[in-house]
Amino acid sequence: MSDTPAARILVTGATGFVGSGVVERLAIAPDREPLLGLRREPETPPMHAWAAIGELSPDNDCREALRGCQAVVHCAARVHVMDDPEADPLTSYRRANVQGTLNLARQAAQAGVSRFIFISSIKVNGESTNADGSFTADASPEPGDAYGLSKFEAEQGLLALSEETGLEVVIIRPPLVYGPGVKANFASMMRWLSRGVPLPLGAIHNRRSLVARANLVDLIVICLEHPAAANQIFLAADGDDLSTTELLRRLGDALGMPARLVPAPAALLELGASLLGKRAVAQRLCGSLCVDIDKTRKVLGWEPPVSVDQALRETAEAYRQSTLPS
Known part of the structure; x- marks a missing residue:
């Protein structure tokens, strides 16, 4: 058995639907150790190591959580809500999904994290296709609502940050995830x-x-280390x-x-x-x-x-x- 320590990977949104699947998958990999990024201290200790990163915001301090991490899988987000009751939903989406994401990624780059995987959304591409058409990863984005726009703006900010700092960014846009x-x-x-x-x-x-959670998680894990994944945008589906x-x-x-x-x-x-x-x-x-x-x-x-x-x-x-x- 190798004496090399397992690579520590910070998973935000670790208790959510996709994030919990990533944690479960990483937990059975001998060469990877999931670190749960939680908003606050859990009432009962989780099975895995955890670190408090606070609310997804432009000013929370994530440095301690990022210490010693090789990669970040960023699943946390202000999620899409139909009939959003917020008076100004775009401002709320931008605060969490754009400013909060870039704040985390900037601190990740400063901490020496090598790769940042961002779980975006197919809503960046648009709301619908023709019956005989399909969205592609390299097509011009056409987000149709505040949530999709916030994810697109986060993608653009991450790619710019990558050019500035050398942080490798991988963007994955899934459609509806089930499982x-x-x-x-x-x-x-x-x-x-x-x-x-x-x-x-x-x-x-x-x-x-659609994309099964198991398929999306498999793609995320591959993107953690695949050399060709760096600074690319991928679509996910079954x-x-x-x-x-x-x-x-x-x-x-x-x-x-x-x-x-x-x-x-x-x-x-x-x-x-x-x-x-x-x-x-x-x-x-x-x-x-x-x-x-x-x-x-x-x-x-x-x-x-x-x-x-x-x-x-x-x-x-x-x-x-x-x-x-x-």
């Missing part, structure tokens, strides 16, 4: 399907890219685009509850949703958003290790276990 423990809209779909609720989504002919109708059918099969889908016209659904003030929800259900991962494959030699159906089965099983009576 065991997923919440929000994906969990709602599983709840509807499990209850046998008829859904008017049986004739949606869109195409949407490589198997699905329509909303097909996703619900496969997810129903995974749950053991065949989806009860009514073939309502997409245009009618979008009209009804607009009248109810839910246009954004309808756009996600009926519109297309496809991601081209050819650059990720070619530059890194990466293939998603987990198939969509396997990931859906694992997600469904975790959901079933969570709903069992205690």
